[in-house]
Amino acid sequence: MTETDSTGATRSRRDPEARRRGIVQAAADLLMESGDLTHRQVAERAGVPLGATTYYFASLGELREAALAQLADRLNDDLARITHEVAAANGDVAVLAAQLHAYLSDVDQVRADAALYTSAAQDPALRHLALRWFDGFVQLTSAWTDPSTARNIAVFIDGASLHATLTGKPLDLPTLTSGLKALLRTEDEEA
Amino acid sequence: MTETDSTGATRSRRDPEARRRGIVQAAADLLMESGDLTHRQVAERAGVPLGATTYYFASLGELREAALAQLADRLNDDLARITHEVAAANGDVAVLAAQLHAYLSDVDQVRADAALYTSAAQDPALRHLALRWFDGFVQLTSAWTDPSTARNIAVFIDGASLHATLTGKPLDLPTLTSGLKALLRTEDEEA
């Protein structure tokens, strides 16, 4: 279908990198939508023959890992962006709460999180992917809070994401705000 | 083997309820251990013939739901117990933190949580099971805090459980304590 583009050159076919990306993307989509992953589903979704999925990935596990890594990357980027914005606002809790609320309002984001956590919970080999953002967040956030508080906030965010997955909607902004505000105040009074 | 005892009464055979319970228990165990569930595995684990699993449950989905309901019940009971103890201690945060830490140190408990959340994340029809404890906790806890705080604590606990699943060990007690303390202090100053 995408055989020819505006330049008239053939694409996709004989473009291994694009093909590989397409397969990973299809797998990531499927993981977000159903959590199930089969070669057949991936092939159909990516618009490639069945053999292509096994040609590019030695096993379904390898493909799953690649797809989850992609989701983890995105999650990482998003949370790093949020963290930076909060840092730019001198750690303003309202900013953090607002950003988080927006994040949790995005169905795709929440689904990506869920796919990541679900897969990681079932396969220990994938846990490092699910923990990547956590560790990164704690590190970034430690610039303006102590590590213990940073961990607690990260834990709270994970809980909020799980809650959004289970209820289908984010925690209301006031609750989110009060929770984050409370957790962040710790440092001032406890150290 | 334990088919007949000294009284001449048959045991698991001819005791449909016990058999059903055994099947559910076996299914719950398998969900905790691997997340996979097949009729064959359940039958073998429960020590019943293959046909029994389809005889007592119309479909595998139904059996899975029954197994998850059992896990949810247990989770419910455990957290209700913890809540009561905390209430008895007049909402002492240290007691809550200690109880929660003990809970998260129990591998089986954490696995049960993970099985419940994983299944619920993938199948919307099961979400009410995963939310059962959340709602109950908020209700019980609202006796000594405001609902918003109660929700935040519940969210935090979910996050901590997820974290325990992903790292294989609970958050350290001091961090847990400081987080819960911070969240609970909110009510005094914000309401």
Add this chain to the structure above:
Amino acid sequence: MTETDSTGATRSRRDPEARRRGIVQAAADLLMESGDLTHRQVAERAGVPLGATTYYFASLGELREAALAQLADRLNDDLARITHEVAAANGDVAVLAAQLHAYLSDVDQVRADAALYTSAAQDPALRHLALRWFDGFVQLTSAWTDPSTARNIAVFIDGASLHATLTGKPLDLPTLTSGLKALLRTEDEEA
């Protein structure tokens, strides 16, 4: 097809033993004919659905072993019969040679041997099957020769079978006779 027999009773279906035998027989036939064995081929040959072959045998290897065991049994029986007849003739070499020549003239027998040896050569776990007749022969024959001579005769017979496989026809009777006669004379002069 064989659903009903002269008694009007249904057969084959719901006759697990017969079904199992039919599958093994089909597998043995295929091993004799081509040396290859696939579930699909077996199912088609046996006239059963594909799933039946995996229902009765946990793996293709198990099915192959059962089929080879059947071939080995037959080989065993045939050679035991020959041995008995030779023993009845007081170890008359001419009788042995004639029987062996007849045996090697039977295309199916030779093919069965070849299937057995070929499979055993490729899979050490199957070697005991291929050696069964050898050991039995040596034991039986030791009644009228010394063990070393018995072994040599067995080796010679194996070689003759291999030769028949490769050339498509048995060694000519005179050659066979002279070989066996020579090997059997040993005992008189060497012990």
Add this chain to the structure above:
Amino acid sequence: MTETDSTGATRSRRDPEARRRGIVQAAADLLMESGDLTHRQVAERAGVPLGATTYYFASLGELREAALAQLADRLNDDLARITHEVAAANGDVAVLAAQLHAYLSDVDQVRADAALYTSAAQDPALRHLALRWFDGFVQLTSAWTDPSTARNIAVFIDGASLHATLTGKPLDLPTLTSGLKALLRTEDEEA
């Protein structure tokens, strides 16, 4: 790596014959080791790109045949050497037995035989390869025995090789010696 040497000449690349030999050798090794043969395995073992295996051989069958021909050549050479040594010793049976025992003690030799016979048994088109040594042996040996005896000895040797394959070790030297001695004595008394 060994693509270019000090003379500036390319080695395996740009040396089609060497490459072809390398592929055949790799295939022969694989046949000896597992009996299985795939383009991928051959390419990896030979250290050539996948395409090279199909470039030099029109089909896998052709490659297999070339590999077996190589094994047959080696077998031929070895047995010709043995035959010559025996002839040089004026047909001394002890020499023949010792040489054969050494041959059967060499795991690789026995494996090569097994690969050859196994393939030939399954594919009639390959039988001439497995018979090559037999015919050569009979011809060479007929210099000092009659053809019938030569055939019987060749049959015996094949049986001994098969036996070594199945048991993992050669027939013991005394048994081997007595067998060969007996077979060779025939000529003196029968002719």
Add this chain to the structure above:
DNA sequence: TATGAATGAGTCTTCATTCAT
């Protein structure tokens, strides 16, 4: 009531072969 035989759909995976480059 209870069971295990039965099966067809679907799983992952391998691979010979083709062919564009």
Add this chain to the structure above:
DNA sequence: GATGAATGAAGACTCATTCAT
């Protein structure tokens, strides 16, 4: 001349579910 991307057919195996008994 050489190569590796590509794919469709086939492989072993699993399993929920049905149903005869």
